[in-house]
Amino acid sequence: MQTSWIPFVPESASTVSGRVDALYFYLSGVTVFFTLLISGVLIFFVIKYRRRTPYEIPRPIAGSHKLETLWSVIPFIIAMSMFAWGAQIYFQNSRPPKNANEIYVVGKQWMWKIQHSTGQREINELHVPVGRKIKLIMTSEDTIHDFFIPAFRIKADVLPGRYTTEWFEATKPGTYHLFCAEYCGMNHSGMIGSVIVMQPTEFDSWLSGNANQQSPAVAGQQLFQSLGCVSCHGANGEGGRGPALAGLFGRRVFLTNNQTLTVDEAYIRESIENPQAKIVSGFGPIMPTFQGQVTPEQLIQIISFIKSLQVTSPQSSGATPAAPEPVQKTQTAAPTTATPAAK
């Protein structure tokens, strides 16, 4: 939908912005119509039935069930049309497409730290190509923020201790506002930046011009080794005393408490920070917690590494058999807990 000629509408630069605008125009139209209708009738009555003599008393009118029904049902139908339309767009946009490029966003007082899956880092700037689906995976280091790009008509809160996502496909090159839309303290209004949409070729050269940085997955792999994860999960996530991680992301797993869940960012994070909470069936509660040892950003890198692990990755199996250091800190509880939830 071409809307650039209409005043008071921000630039429309994503695949969804036109659809949101269309609904907005519908809502505005209905609002203007009813406001004019009611004020028109109001003014008409007020003039027509003004008090002409101080003693006149009009005849009482009891009311009308027909009219009441009419003006309950019609607004209800109109309201439902708005609901359905709004919910439809929202629902369709709630699921990021599978093939989207992932970009990691960490909010902190008062800046946006952004890292592309190829490793480029940016602060308060986000470079994206036209016509590619981009998925943002966001978390916060401190308080709640909100990643808001008006030109794309998208916004989502960025929460500490959680991962939220939003996605878009830019349609028009240009530079657009990026705002923090959840009040986050002193310099909230300074937590702004710009989204720079480029032609794919330009974007690729921009990427290569900044290519000397490590991708989050590679950084995550290094953390995976330095934190000793390899000793139980294998150098390439093939598993051992801990569950195999390769190909794990997005799969459903069975837990020792007879529940199942789908592995997502939140579960991986929880398993790193509070490993005993949800243990995959068949494994003992032997993993120590890493709470406080990894920053939110490093968590994202590890998650990104785990996501990048494929089952079929035929790595040289020379996984250095680093002396399997016994991780027994919490095993005291193991005997009683083999079947903790058995009824």
Added chain:
Amino acid sequence: MKAFETFETPTAARVNYINAEYGLKSWLLTRDHKRIALLYLGSISFFFFIGGLYAMFIRLELLTPQGDLLSSTTYNKVFTQHGIIMIFFFLIPSIPATLGNFLVPLMIGAKDLAFPRINLLSWYIYLLGGIITIYALLAGGVDTGWTFYAPYSTTFSNSYVIAAGLGIFVSGFSSILTGLNFIVTIHTMRAPGMTWFRLPLFIWAHYATSLVMILGTPVVAITILLLAFERVAHVGIFDPAAGGDPILFQHLFWFYSHPAVYIMVLPSMGVVSELIANFSRKNIFGYKFVAFSSLAIAVFGFLVWGHHLFVAGQSVYAGMIFSFLSFAVAIPSAIKVFNWTATLYKGSISYDTPMLYALGFIGLFTVGGMTGLFLAALAVDVHVSDTYFVVAHFHYIMVGGALFGYLGGLHYWWPKISGRMYPEGWGRFSALVIFVGFNLTFLPQFVAGYLGMPRRYHAYPPEFQVFNVLSSAGASILGVGLLIPFIYLLWSMRYGKRAEPNPWHLPGLEWRTASPPPTENFLVTPVVTWEAYEFAPPEEMQVIGKFKEETEKA
């Protein structure tokens, strides 16, 4: 004009609730609902003035895109305190605690509220809450936004969150006690013959409001208390660092704070129902629909809090349910607006100041309500939430709705409250100024909001300046407009024309006693034999017709 039956004797008019006793003690220890209403009137006017000063600083700061007048820390405190004062210390008590307190017993023919001592206690609790909050403001202020979102408020803010929270916690009990008093009074204290469906709609609205007060306020009280403790003890259920969930705070907070909007606007709707019916000398169109729509709003109002969390990480399905319910809650409001409009049909409409406010209310509330639909529509809300669109929307409801109703009601009942008439010309003039100023302030903010200007911004990109300049210009007009009634109402208390018992010639019970009423309201217990807004019982129409002919001849 039909001479309505009255429940007073001419000699009694000289002793009224104001001159019955003298001295500070007779006011501070009074149990008369009318005197307590005046105590409230004084204190909420004080808080309104403070809140208004903060608003002035906000609008001055936003004149230019750079943050030049105030530092960002100060600005954050100013908008936070504007919100806290205006919402918790002005809007929530505004109509219920002043007009409601004064009129609920009068309108149902009772001598007082059911629990006069609790009524006085509620004023002291309110005052205590206010003093604690003022202490927080003077000691250094609070900068969390009136919403107190965790974990900013629990962990990151370096301001007087605990004191401000405590002030709100305490003042919450005042509103619980007021609501409790109203519910019991309306149930048990109605005069003989005052059946449920003869109650003025003002009473229905207050009944619905009281339900929200007693059901919602305790939840925000405990939430704020937990938040304050969390800050003191550094442990908690809202801070993610301690395994808590900040979204839980938002759910608990909005479970009250969304219905709180109805605490502000429902009484105002009650006032407008009175004004529209009485100033067009008509019974209200569809009485039962208007009455029950108040209850419907109160009940549905508790089911829509989740629409504040559409972008907060709530599940998609929860979002859709809350969106649906939010659209549903719009219907009872629409019913009211249509019924008010229909009431005017073939009425005898006068243009007195209260009526101007009522008409203004309908227009502004329509805009406020309809823009609420933008925020209920999920996809649009994603774009406009936390922008100036939201700011404009809720000011249309809270100022265009609640404040207009409050001012209209204050003018309407001023003769009864003070025994004096306000100057009509000034009244109409200021109503007009307020209407113009208000629209100029907040209409541009809808546009700025859709263009993407986020709220709570101390400095903003220059392309939004034009809207902010318009808004600040409007705010200065609005400010002047609000000062005028403040001055002439004070003036009229001494110099205004003495009011008759029934200056507007209306059938309501409150007009059938002296102005100002005696301490016990009615000298004989009234017996109600007429319907609400019954200007002319059909059998008397003939007589009135003759009366009319005679007056025309004369």
Added chain:
Amino acid sequence: MNPGANLGAQASCLQLGEANKGEIVNLAESHIATGDTASHPALQHHFENMEQQREAGALGMWVFLVTEIMFFGGMFLAYTLYRTKYPQAFASASNHLSWQLGALNTGVLILSSFTMALAVYSAQTGKRRNQVVCLGLTIILGLTFLVVKAIEYHDKYVDHLIPGRLFPGNPFNPAKVHLLPGASSNNVEMFYWIYFAMTGMHAVHMIIGVGVLSVITYFAARGRYGPEYHNPVEISGLYWHFVDIIWIFLFPLLYLLGRHFEHGG
């Protein structure tokens, strides 16, 4: 004045509509006939008669209890949410509470409700001595509850289980708690935070209740309450029962749920 009709009257004043409407009109008419109650010294000036005053008082207390339910409701919600989220931590922490003391307190409160009900009955039937004795017993049982609660709190203090930094010299340390697998100490701390918030708030209500009952006992001893006027006894009774009922919910939720985890199921 029929004391037996109290419950019925309380229930009927909660209903809207015709029945109530009729009642009000009748009251006003009966106002002259029943001049005896209209001139009772305890009748406040703004009520028409004792019946209206009694009804207002009872309804007022019911409405107040509704707000209390909402007040505790917020904490019950938080409890439910985190119990589901961190079952092992909550079970571990809960297992460390002394269910024996909790059960003792439950018994004490149920007994106190019984004596409270007797006190109301004695007031309605005008048995002044019984009234004072029953009220006294209720107060003693209430104080017993508070003492037991204080012992429990002290045990928690000794075990370093006071959450957060309330006592700077005594930081939270769950060493004494037998942690089930999957229970993080952070979440155990949260359990204790919720435990202290809920039982603390309940204890505050108990203290208020004991205070109110002391005043009532004083007036009862002076013979203020009888068949015609026993409002205050009745509505403090309502309050007392309510506070008991809150505990009846708190006890299983905080002390008992999750016991089976400890014993391996």
